[in-house]
Amino acid sequence: MRLVVLGGGESGVGTAILGKKKGYDVFVSDFGEIKNNYKEVLLLNQIPWEEKQHTEELILNADVVMKSPGIPDKSNIVKKIIKKGVHIISEIEFASQFTDFITIGITGSNGKTTTTMLTHHLLKQGGMNIGIAGNIGKSFAWQVAENKFEAYVLELSSFQLDGIINYRPHIAVMTNISPDHLDRYNYDYDLYIEAKFRITKNQTEDDYFIYDDDDEAIVKWLSENKIRAKKIPFSLIKKLDEGAYADEQNITTHINNEEFTMAINELALEGKHNVKNAMAATTVAQLMRIRKETIRESLSNFQGVEHRLEKVLKIQNVQYINDSKATNVNATFFALDSMNTPTIWIVGGVDKGNDYSELMPLVREKVKGIICLGVDNSKIMKAFENVVDVMIETASMTDAVKIAQRMAEKGDTVLLSPACASFDLFENYEDRGKQFKNAVQNL
Known part of the structure; x- marks a missing residue:
């Protein structure tokens, strides 16, 4: 062969x-x-x-x-x-035929890296010999070749799911769906949604599909298509008999007649979107029979993900935050939504067909200045020129950070959350995030 x-x-x-x-x-x-x-x-x-x-x-x-x-x-x-x-x-399809171990597949437009790493953390702390792969770390195929683990948590992009024929995760998680990578799907949102749902295509009645019940695109697709896996929803707005939900104080999960509760203020990760990520990971941990005490400890000591709302430094009472991993509008929406102080926003890069209109209310409410960091910033300039008082264009990270420092006053936040891909000025989003952190450390 x-x-x-x-x-x-x-x-x-x-x-x-x-x-x-x-x-x-x-x-x-x-x-x-x-x-x-x-x-x-x-x-x-x-x-x-x-x-x-x-x-x-x-x-x-x-x-x-x-x-x-x-x-x-x-x-x-x-x-x-x-x-x-x-x-x-795809690599996932090729490698999966050579392992009988269960996999937990996690996809979504945003939150999948955090949810993957958090799920891996919960299961590992719970004593499982578990690998982490997919869009993250050492490739799944490589790890299957080395044969070290008895289960895997896989972060799966739509591109990886496109190349699936028989791959079947025992537990599939869908964090959310928002328009992303539409340039690869003929600018057809429905094609992108179909790609994401390939994650559950081969699942059987013995498998589980965990999903955000507040997400319109997911709920609509599930109402129009039948899946075989057992559906377990999570929600921030409705109380669910089976699944996970949150109120102002606590997250609660009901899985297989077992209840688990935890105070939101004890979670290591901040922000509403991270409450959702925590609910998804907790649901997986309960399905895998991890002890509640271990889940609670692990949720409170998780270190977070580099380049995802990562607090870099506080200089002269200004907080610098690296959210370079925000490569689409929806991810930046979460970032802006979690800001509690006046914000100087560094945005821009390779636009993948972005619609900035959903950010308008948040920008009006929270953003005092915008620094555009890209080769072509015209679309961003046009979108926000009437919304903020100060807009500055730059084509280097060092300049962007220096300008941000001059614009910022005590108590402000400087947020790198580009809403775009990085390939115009940087090697990838990691390179962009590292350059931001270096520039901040050199202030």
Whole structure:
């Protein structure tokens, strides 16, 4: 069996290693450059590869192709593979056929990283030998090849779910749905929603689907489509007989006739969206039979996620917050919603078809100045020029942070929450967040 891997990054190299171990004839092809650390791994494992090109005669003879999530279906080589009738799958699909261990799959437009890391933390503290993979850390395929864990928590993007045929998580979590990556779905929101719901497509009556019952898009889809998994909702606004809900003081879960309650002010994470993330993770932990005391302790000592509403420093009584992971409008909505002080907002980057109108009420109420950080800021300037008094354009993180410091007064917050992808000025959102933190530390 010939396995061709498109993309020599984390998921590609992990798939190549697992494929080689399982007896496939493996070839890795990357249209860009492969990083040196991955080249070394491929050489060490005697896996042939190429970079800066796709050689068709070495690719189109594949029995199966694993496509890295970053490569769009519109690319020429992908079109040719499809025309040839060769199966294209995701790393998650490829790796899942080689493990019988249960997986917990977590998706959503926002909150999935936090929920994935929090769920992993709860289960690990509860004594499970559990791996974490997907969009995060070492690739799932690589970990399956190493065979160290007895279960996995996977953060799954819509791109990873696109390439699923038989993959079936025992527990699926959907944190929310809002328009994101529409450029990859022909600007059709329904196609993006369908991609997200592939997470439950292969689930059976023995599996669980945990979801946000306050989310219009999720509730609408569930009312129009039948799923086999047992549905467990969570909500901030309604009291549920089965599932999880919150009032002003507490979160409460009712799962399999077991009740769990915890005071919201004891949660390590702040903000309404994190109450939801905590409810989702707690529901998983209860389904996995983790002790209530362990759940309570773990929710109160969780460290949070880098680049997600991360408090960097307080300088002259101004709080600097790194929310570089906010790559869409909905994520920035959560960030602005959790601000309790006048805010200087650093925003901008590669726009993925953003509609900024839903941010207007929050910007009016909380934002005193906007710093646009992008190659092309015209859409943001136009959207907010009549809403705030001060708007400044910049094309470097150092400038953005220095300008923010000059604009800020005691008691203010400087928030990097870009609502856009980072590829115009930065390598990725992590690079953007690190540059922000460095610039703040150098003030």
